[in-house]
Amino acid sequence: MRLSTFPSLITVLLGVTLFTTPPTSAAPNDPAPQDASPPKLRCKCLPSQPCWPSAATWSAFNETVGDRLITTKPVARECHAPNFNQAKCEEVVKGYHTDKWRSLQPGAVVSANWETFRGEGCLLNQTAPCTQGAVPLYTVKALSVADVEATVRFASKHNVRLVVKNTGHDYLGRSTAMHSISLWTHFMKGITFTDKFAPEGAPAGTDGTDAVILEAGVVWEEAYRGAHEHNRLIVGGNHPTVGTSGGFCQSGGHGPLSPRHGLCVDNVLQYKIVTADGMLRTANAHQNQDLFWALRGGGPSYGVVVEAVYRTHPPATFVLAVSNITAPDEATLVAISQAFYAHQSQLSKDGWAGYALTRHTHLFMVYHLPDGTVDNAKATFKPFFDAVRAIPGAKIERENFVPLPTYQAFLDAWAKISSARNVGFNLLLGSRLIPRTLLESSDGPKKLAETMYDILKATAPNTKEYLSMLVVGGKVAEGNSQETSVHPGWRKAGLFNVVYGGWSDDTPFAKQEEFRRTLTKSINRLREMTPGAGTYMNEADAHEPDFKDAFFGPNYARLREIKDKYDPTGLFFCRHCVGSEDWGPKEFCPRCRESTNGGPCTSRG
Ligand SMILES: Cc1cc2nc3c(=O)[nH]c(=O)nc-3n(C[C@H](O)[C@H](O)[C@H](O)COP(=O)(O)OP(=O)(O)OC[C@H]3O[C@@H](n4cnc5c(N)ncnc54)[C@H](O)[C@@H]3O)c2cc1C
Ligand SMILES: *[C@@H]1O[C@H](CO)[C@@H](O)[C@H](O)[C@H]1NC(C)=O
Ligand SMILES: *[C@@H]1O[C@H](CO)[C@@H](O)[C@H](O)[C@H]1NC(C)=O
Ligand SMILES: *[C@@H]1O[C@H](CO)[C@@H](O)[C@H](O)[C@H]1NC(C)=O
DSSP states (O other): OOGGGOHHHHHHHHHHHTOOSOHHHHOTTSOOOOSOOOTTOBOOOOTTSTTSOOHHHHHHHHHHTTTOEEEOOOGGGGGSTTSOOHHHHHHHHHHTTOHHHHHTOTTOOSSGGGGSBTTBSOOTTOOSOOOOTTOOSEEEEOOSHHHHHHHHHHHHHHTOEEEEESSOOOTTOTTOOTTEEEEEOTTOOOEEEEEEEOOTTOOTTOOOEEEEEEETTOBHHHHHHHHHHTTOBOOOOSSTTSBSSSHHHHTOOOOTTHHHHOOGGGGEEEEEEEOTTSOEEEESSSSSHHHHHHTTTSOSOSOEEEEEEEEOBOOOOEEEEEEEEEOSSHHHHHHHHHHHHHHHHHHHHTTOEEEEEEESSEEEEEEEEETOOHHHHHHHHHHHHHHHHTSTTOEEEEEEEEEESSHHHHHHHHHHHOOOOOOSSEEEEEEEEEEHHHHHSSSHHHHHHHHHHHHHHHHTTTEEEEEEEEOOSTHHHHSOTTTSOSOTHHHHEEEEEEEEEEEOTTOOHHHHHHHHHHHHHHTHHHHHHSTTOOOOGGGSOTTOTTHIIIIIGGGHHHHHHHHHHHOTTOTTOOTTSTTGGGBOTTSSSBTTOOOOSOOBOOSOO
């Protein structure tokens, strides 16, 4: 790419080049510098520097990846002067808030705010000049393991910031970055079902297992369709367009079947991964066990998974329970919430899983019972409904129990109910795993109900609701936290709560920052109420104050060792990933020195 075609980008780059503020004053929420920065980290190369690959080098690289190197631009570019194009902009507007369209754009991610950096970028309704923001400069549309290997080697050799993307669904902005080359796995779509999978390196005679082998670009609706055809179940997310083998499973991966069959990480049999040295490795119970452990809960950033193998399970039927409970005022809503929290452990023991949305005026629940009858569903839900009916003013406006013959029928029913997608908006989350001990304590449910309502009030009008997900307990609670690297809080959790909110495109950056700070602060009471409980990094505050503890807990030190072993130069560095504490707030230089000379990191700033 020639810089002269991007006058506005030059300004951004100059701003970066002249950036000399000490990192400590720039990002108050980032963790403090570490003493033991590995010496191998150095600043990533920027387009303005002599180290940046020449046009001829990019062109030669293009050939090695089968001419699939794409110059990447913000998706809304054609909706802004001087590149305005009516027809193209209309197409952008049509797709802008749909996840499928976004997943197919090299320059897009699902939460639009991550396409900007410090408020600058190119959003649909932003009147400020259209700039590149945090959109990668190049994208490799990878179709093979060879494409992945070539891209990893190229980024490593030229010290160019690399991001890995499948769907761009990441809520922490981990699949896009400024000045980067994006490795886009979305079109690697192989899916194979088998009933005799044995991990490579397993002793001869090892029995085969029911499994599905998924290439890196497969999304859940594709895997589910295959599973339905093969009369099997897989533990995946409840949203059709989330990727199967990227951020989802590496960070934990919860879904409607988790209480019955565990988290995604509890179901992994093997990964194939291209590591920072450009080598393809197999990680399973018999080889590269350390990597296998890290890839099951330690978040992204150890390499590029090109293939994941997950266990499959026998089919089931479901009873779906849909209810809407309304409250005329705050006190009633808090009382309803209290009853809700107080009944979660019993519902969980009775086999229920599900999702509940709390707004200022009502609690909307979609719960499901695998392999249950409608009578059994009604009977086990009754104690909760009885408690609600005893609350003056509370009204159960909707109370449906629907039998569904298959998981696919369950997913279809779900898709009809949940229309709000929050896609293509500016969005931040705050969350916490809620320990069963708190839900089961005498004053826990009340304290929780009040605290959650306070969080909604403190963050309004940017937030409107929060989600409580009963995707824990059961098999998730039985799972051994030593075996996988997920935060042990998952095994002790009785519920997972997420609050979320956003702002319109034209909100001044200072106002965005104000909301971000308010959101982070509002969760503090929940953090204090649940010491050590942790949260799910995929659906978390992107500015989580102590992310090492909240996302990884006691597993952090071991994860860090594994990260340093397989990625000593931080090629796969991403926001709030393991090892990210070594990187500065502008995300292109190690924290020890925010310089731009591309040299080794020797002094500490
Ligand atoms: C609408 C919506 C619904 C969701 N529902 C659920 C849910 O039900 N359960 C749940 O657990 N989570 C859910 N999530 C969160 C989801 O798990 C995360 O957003 C996750 O990061 C998405 O992974 P992805 O690979 O699809 O996204 P991407 O944004 O493409 O990637 C996410 C991260 O994984 C890395 N990555 C991607 N592919 C690879 C690869 N092949 N190898 C190595 N690293 C890779 C990226 O670099 C990035 O760091 C939901 C998110 C959204 C937006
Ligand atoms: C890579 O090659 C293809 C085919 O010639 C071309 O269309 C594309 O623009 C090239 N990419 C870059 C970044 O130049
Ligand atoms: C639940 O009830 C509230 C209040 O009547 C209403 O605003 C909301 O749309 C209802 N939600 C659903 C999904 O039925
Ligand atoms: C952009 O503005 C239009 C019209 O005001 C609005 O309907 C749309 O939701 C806005 N989009 C975003 C992303 O804010």
